[in-house]
Amino acid sequence: MKYCDYPSRSLMVMACQRGIQVYDADGSVMLYWHSLVPPSSDEVSASFARGISTFQDCMLCIGTDSGNILIFDVPTRGANIVLREMLKGHTAPISCLFNKEDLLGSGDDSGKVVVWQHDVDSNSIQVLTTIDIQGCVI
Numbered sequence: 001m002k003y004c005d006y007p008s009r010s011l012m013v014m015a016c017q018r019g020i021q022v023y024d025a026d027g028s029v030m031l032y033w034h035s036l037v038p039p040s041s042d043e044v045s046a047s048f049a050r051g052i053s054t055f056q057d058c059m060l061c062i063g064t065d066s067g068n069i070l071i072f073d074v075p076t077r078g079a080n081i082v083l084r085e086m087l088k089g090h091t092a093p094i095s096c097l098f099n100k101e102d103l104l105g106s107g108d109d110s111g112k113v114v115v116w117q118h119d120v121d122s123n124s125i126q127v128l129t130t131i132d133i134q135g136c137v138i
Helices: none
Strands: 002-005 010-015 019-024 030-035 049-055 059-064 068-073 082-088 094-100 103-108 112-119 124-132
Touching: 002 049, 010 049, 010 059, 030 068, 049 068, 049 094, 049 103, 059 094, 059 103, 068 094
Parallel strands: none
Antiparallel strands: 002 010, 010 019, 019 030, 049 059, 059 068, 068 082, 094 103, 103 112, 112 124
């Protein structure tokens, strides 16, 4: 669980085996649910979300067990949170996410670190650099 602060609001975000839940700051209203498990599946042990970070004052980033990073657009108010894109740069489960200005960093269970950069002109997120740290779990 993590509190995510944006310029116009704060959200409480929880990542678990079944999916991602986004609540208002006091937890009284669920604003969004994103399932990690296909609707026809009861299996939960193979899916999880880990690593939660805000990005660029309007995005929410969450890492998954598949090595993908889910990027959600977060509006200034209301519950219209939408999946914007899925970043693919890892083959191991994401273990951590961090941000600084226009950079998003992600680490995985194999020790790989990817630094992503948000290009405001094209409104896209691209790999800036990759660091492989052999034998080190991030």
